[in-house]
Amino acid sequence: MTLEKNFNNLKVILVEPNGPLNVGSVARLCSNFEVDELRIVSPKCDIFSLEAKKMALKGQKYLDHCKIFDNLENAVFDCDLVIASCGRIDISKDSFFISSEDIFDWIFSFKKINNLAIIFGREDRGLTNNELLLANKTFNIPTTKNNPSLNLSHAVSIVLYELNKSSNRNFNKELEVFNLASSKQIHDSFVEIEEMLLGVGYLLKHTSRAKISKFKNYISRANTSMHEINVLRGIVHQINWFMNNSKRN
Secondary structure: OEOOOOEEOOEEEEEOOOOHHHHHHHHHHHHHOOOOEEEEEOOOOOOOOHHHHHHHHHHHHHHHOOEEEOOHHHHOOOOOEEEEEOOOOOOOOOOOEEEHHHHHHHHOOEOOEEOEEEEEOEOOOEOOHHHHOOOOEEEEOOOOOOOOOOOHHHHHHHHHHHHHHHOOOEOOOOOEOOOEOOHHHHHHHHHHHHHHHHHOOOOOOOOHHHHHHHHHHHHHHOOOEHHHHHHHHHHHHHHHHHHHHHHHO
């Protein structure tokens, strides 16, 4: 069975780009591959400069209508599935990375996905560990170990090409219904979990982020559903209610 595109509202998100030529090139790529929206987090260059416009060509409309955000958390707030490209090789063994081919095969194993976002990091240092935790899945574009970092626009072109190619591949297994917990649901849940565990003394302020990150990675690897994350959140709410009411007695 040959699949057509199984997602709506594809968003390309650039985090703190510092080169107008790259931004313009990405806008052109958005036009080439019919991306629905370009989002930019805290740009470090003039994304409306003549340089950017010259590179954008038919992608000019993506520059004109791009949405600008102060932080990545706000940029992914309405996205059901968030994936992030990462070129770093000095990553923690607890991080979860799969190849671009594998991750797109996984995306097309679902019947329909609304609001798919792909994040690309800074040209010089990529995404921070905290930003990577805002993604449901993180993947790497394999390159030589001596020079693993790709130019931003080149990385975007490879990813959009692979995504487009995967939409025309044959899948023999029955497609699954998409019901994964969104990036925002997971993030909000762990804000509450961290506060609760700090309150009961299980976590210490200076080490809480590292421990919570490991737990969060586990939840992402487990492909946690919306129902499952709501159950977890309900447990946290009940514990908080009990703690608050116990203090009054």
